[in-house]
Amino acid sequence: MDVNNKTLAVLLIAGMILSIAGTLSVLNNDNGGLTGYAGSTDTQYGTIDYNISSNVVLSFTTASVDFGTGYVDTTLGITNCDLTTEASGNEVGCAGFDDKTNSPLVLTNIGNKDAEVNLTFADAVTTFITQDGSGSSLQLKVTDTSGEGGACTGTQSLSSYVNANTFDSAAEITACGTFESDPSTNSIDIDVNLTIDMDESGDQSISLSAIATE
Amino acid sequence: MSDVSNKMIFVLVILTLVISVFSTVLLVTNQGNRIVGSRISQTGGPQDSAVIAYKVIIPGSAPQTMDSATGKIAFAIKK
Numbered sequence A: 001m002d003v004n005n006k007t008l009a010v011l012l013i014a015g016m017i018l019s020i021a022g023t024l025s026v027l028n029n030d031n032g033g034l035t036g037y038a039g040s041t042d043t044q045y046g047t048i049d050y051n052i053s054s055n056v057v058l059s060f061t062t063a064s065v066d067f068g069t070g071y072v073d074t075t076l077g078i079t080n081c082d083l084t085t086e087a088s089g090n091e092v093g094c095a096g097f098d099d100k101t102n103s104p105l106v107l108t109n110i111g112n113k114d115a116e117v118n119l120t121f122a123d124a125v126t127t128f129i130t131q132d133g134s135g136s137s138l139q140l141k142v143t144d145t146s147g148e149g150g151a152c153t154g155t156q157s158l159s160s161y162v163n164a165n166t167f168d169s170a171a172e173i174t175a176c177g178t179f180e181s182d183p184s185t186n187s188i189d190i191d192v193n194l195t196i197d198m199d200e201s202g203d204q205s206i207s208l209s210a211i212a213t214e
Numbered sequence B: 001m002s003d004v005s006n007k008m009i010f011v012l013v014i015l016t017l018v019i020s021v022f023s024t025v026l027l028v029t030n031q032g033n034r035i036v037g038s039r040i041s042q043t044g045g046p047q048d049s050a051v052i053a054y055k056v057i058i059p060g061s062a063p064q065t066m067d068s069a070t071g072k073i074a075f076a077i078k079k
Helices: A005-027 B006-031
Strands: A048-052 A058-062 A064-072 A080-084 A105-109 A115-121 A137-144 A173-179 A187-197 A202-213 B035-040 B047-056
Touching: A005 B006, A058 A202, A064 A080, A064 A187, A105 A115, A105 A202, A105 B047, A173 A187, A187 B047
Parallel strands: A048 B035, A058 B047, A064 B047
Antiparallel strands: A058 A105, A080 A187, A105 A187, A115 A173, A115 A202, A137 A187, A202 B047
16 A cells, blocks of 8 residues: 555644643643643642541550569568659668669650540559558659650649559549640650558559540 | 655654653653652551569568678578
């Protein structure tokens, strides 16, 4: 089949028109088409569509305080020992227990939204320590982690030591009315003060839960 | 357009190739600017837990250590 130059020229021009029309059609399609195209004669607007989920995520970056093994040293005339995660008051009347100075539980808001944080022991504290007024007690206190001032604001029911039996058996207490999510101020220390009476015995542990609500 | 020379056909072919390459470059370049339906998410949840523990032993069974200076071993007396 012979094809003359005229036919070829018509086909080439048609191909060019189709190519240009197709390109412009794709670039200007608003429904899932390409965006970011800058028009030559007027302003064109691209679409940037993204969705950042709102997350409230808590994490105990220090999730354990183990005072170790020991006993009340009654040879000193003392009937209980005082263990704490704070810098002062450790191991008065205690023998063998581990020193936990400056090692509180550390809770961090690793989400992207401020939240209220409540603490609770799922179990009764009496399963962990007698806490019957005989000299045994478990107390907690919440403060901003050093260098992260302002992490915990609003209602702060644990700004000083509070007996744990007031928020055990799933009863909650508000540690922070607002727990910041800003990475520079999003950590709090939970100090533990454990007083063990000479009558306590056994291998004991208890789980503390931190619960955030928006 | 009754008489189209070979030269004219050659020019049109070259022009078609240029347009084709230009269109391809334009499409590929703009594809990098498209951000549709992206999502940033984190794993985890609004709750976490920690553990507080201790163990009380009978004093007489406590591991004892010797004072290296005096050579004496201190024992606690069980009541």
